[in-house]
Amino acid sequence: MTAKRATALVLASALLAACAVAPPVGDANDNPAWRVRSAQLAKIDRWQVQGRIGVVRGREAWSASLAWRQDGTQYAIDLLGPFGAGRVHVEGDANGVTLFTGDGQQLSAADADELIERATGVAVPVAALRDWVLGRPQAGVPARLQADVRGRLTRIEQAGWVVEYGAWQAQAPELPLKLRAEHGDVQVRLSIERWDT
Structure with a gap:
């Protein structure tokens, strides 16, 4: 192989690799786009997802x-x-939560985290997921955040959990389509097919 051909191959490989690189990620606190996005997300308090x-x-x-x-x-x-089971329905508010199973059983608790742990034996952070699903940290809980240049969070470290985002919907406000949350040996994955806000 000639030196000229080898150089061309190296340059082509470098260009292909550059095209595959994700947008740069940095500390969200230093990101003006995240501050704008955070203010927009704070206004969303009614939504529906299916996935x-x-x-x-x-x-x-x-x-x-x-x-x-x-x-x-x-x-x-x-x-x-x-x-x-066939179907489980959970409904709640600030005063408590109730889980209904398809076979008529009913469980109640002060909060969804406690209820899901009692029902499954697995601690799933439902209260935090309410915020994480929108692509923001849980309010009032210290967190380390990373965001891309567009202000979308790529990683949240909060209350011992690490949350990473894998895909976003194209239309504004670019809400998450895929997220993974991990804590110790527990992993929660959400794949969202439809958003309504």
């Missing part, structure tokens, strides 16, 4: 279809297929 959720803890795993409706502090979550 899938998967939870893994060690060798245990479950997944379900997900429909989540949030209206301020009130919410309703429908899960189809978790825990070997």
Whole structure:
């Protein structure tokens, strides 16, 4: 191979690699685009998503279809297929939460995190997911944030959890389509098929 040809191949490889690189990521606190985006996201308190959720803890795993409706502090979550059951419906507000199973059982608790842990044995941060699903940290809890040049969070480290975002919807306000949250041996994955805000 001639030196000229080898140089051309190296340059072509470098150009292809440059095209595959994700947008630069940095500390969100130093990112003016994140500050603007954060203010926009803070105004969203009514939304609905449809998609899938998967939870893994060690060798245990479950997944379900997900429909989540949030209206301020009130919410309703429908899960189809978790825990070997047909349907689970969760509804709650600032005063408490109740889980209804397809076979007529009912569980209540002070908050969704406690309820899901009692029902499944897995600590899933439902309260934090309410914010993480929008691409923002949970309010009032210290966090380390990384954002891309467009102000979209790429990583949240909060309350021992690491949240990473894998895809975003194209239309404004570019809400997340894929996120993964990990804490110890617990991993929660959300794949969102539809957003309504």
